[in-house]
């Protein structure tokens with residue numbers, strides 16, 4: 387298995403380099419723990435085939451970015467506090483209950499928008515015009531306000547999403563971030579792009 391770097395500059399640009407260990411990260415990520423890992427074959431990448439990801443080294447609060455069908459897919463291990471805080475956002479969200487069925491498979495149409503509550507899997511592309519939002523887990527930062535409990539911020543037109551990928555009211559993005567089809571092959575291996583037999 388190879389470990390690759392992903393640099394997310396905040397727009398829909400991301401760089402995947404065939405080197406080990408994480409290198410430079412975007413300015414918005416400076417203080418954010420960040421790792422990346424993926425292992426598709428060249429042939430699989432070209433075909434847009436499912437991608438298998440080992441999350442055994444993914445620590446709480448860290449965001450893993452892999453590429454699937456030429457799109458960044460985020461995998462985030464959320465803490466118990468993060469999961470508890472989600473409910474505090476509900477009355478400020480456009481679709482807190484994920485009623486828009488197009489934005490996630492049925493098995494992620496729940497409060498956490500995931501199969502296992504702690505592991506969030508999202509397509510990292512803004513539902514407005516396709517930029518890639520930045521991961522902002524910091525609580526109440528000066529630029530995002532005292533109500534910010536961590537989430538994703540799109541720098542293109544300031545759309546905001548919480549740590550379940552749910553969009554806030556009053557921003558240009560019309561819908562929650564997309565949860566791709568996925569399933570667990572084992573406790574620590576996720577297959578993205580294939581949910582046959584998923585929970």
Ligand code: FES
Nearest residue numbers: 512514515540543
């Ligand atoms: S593309 Fe994200 S807010 Fe416009």
